[in-house]
Amino acid sequence: NAGVMQNPRHLVRRRGQEARLRCSPMKGHSHVYWYRQLPEEGLKFMVYLQKENIIDESGMPKERFSAEFPKEGPSILRIQQVVRGDSAAYFCASSPLSEHGETQYFGPGTRLLVL
Amino acid sequence: EDQVTQSPEALRLQEGESSSLNCSYTVSGLRGLFWYRQDPGKGPEFLFTLYSAGEEKEKERLKATLTKKESFLHITAPKPEDSATYLCAVPGRGYQKVTFGTGTKLQVIP
Numbered sequence: 001n002a003g004v005m006q007n008p009r010h011l012v013r014r015r016g017q018e019a020r021l022r023c024s025p026m027k028g029h030s031h032v033y034w035y036r037q038l039p040e041e042g043l044k045f046m047v048y049l050q051k052e053n054i055i056d057e058s059g060m061p062k063e064r065f066s067a068e069f070p071k072e073g074p075s076i077l078r079i080q081q082v083v084r085g086d087s088a089a090y091f092c093a094s095s096p097l098s099e100h101g102e103t104q105y106f107g108p109g110t111r112l113l114v115l
Numbered sequence: 116e117d118q119v120t121q122s123p124e125a126l127r128l129q130e131g132e133s134s135s136l137n138c139s140y141t142v143s144g145l146r147g148l149f150w151y152r153q154d155p156g157k158g159p160e161f162l163f164t165l166y167s168a169g170e171e172k173e174k175e176r177l178k179a180t181l182t183k184k185e186s187f188l189h190i191t192a193p194k195p196e197d198s199a200t201y202l203c204a205v206p207g208r209g210y211q212k213v214t215f216g217t218g219t220k221l222q223v224i225p
Contacts, residue, residue: 106159
């Protein structure tokens with residue numbers, strides 16, 4: 001039973017380029033979350049998605065950042081016109097559909113470096 | 116706004132020297148508390164979920180407890196492989212927006 005998968009694991013971009021981060025949730029999980037972790041800081045919630053719906057994007061910057069979770073395929077976190085401050089580890093987590101709080105299981109992360 | 120504070124920031128133990136990590140939280144209503152372990156360069160690995168004050172859970176050398184204001188992660192006779200950063204987190208209303216603490220970096224020396 002494969003866990004949460006993320007790719008690429010490492011991504012290098014120059015300022016002004018676009019970064020696309022992909023996340024495949026665990027089998028049977030319909031909820032996807034994206035977090036950002038800056039060096040020496042905690043994980044910060046960015047966005048919560050279900051299939052074809054953004055449920056909560058309150059932690060995501062309003063400009064340059066977008067996320068989607070299409071009916072088919074992985075969830076995508078897209079960062080346009082990257083700046084050096086976007087350099088961080090981006091983690092995806094998934095959880096099953098449930099009426100109650102469910103534990104989120106994390107992927108290995110994508111480490112973005114902006115030159 | 117939910118807040119999570121972990122202490123100490125870093126902890127160095129000799130192998131076999133038991134200790135506890137603290138997680139203090141401020142939430143509008145307790146919906147649960149999560150503990151994760153994170154190794155360098157990896158994603159957080161789930162350890163425990165606690166749902167109500169008084170609840171305890173154990174896994175190998177780890178034991179997590181919960182009160183109305185804080186949680187403790189007790190490490191009994193730690194081994195070098197227990198070295199990692201331990202993260203505490205609380206779910207927000209609707210559970211999806213989880214607030215994490217900055218973690219306790221544990222180093223266990225042989």
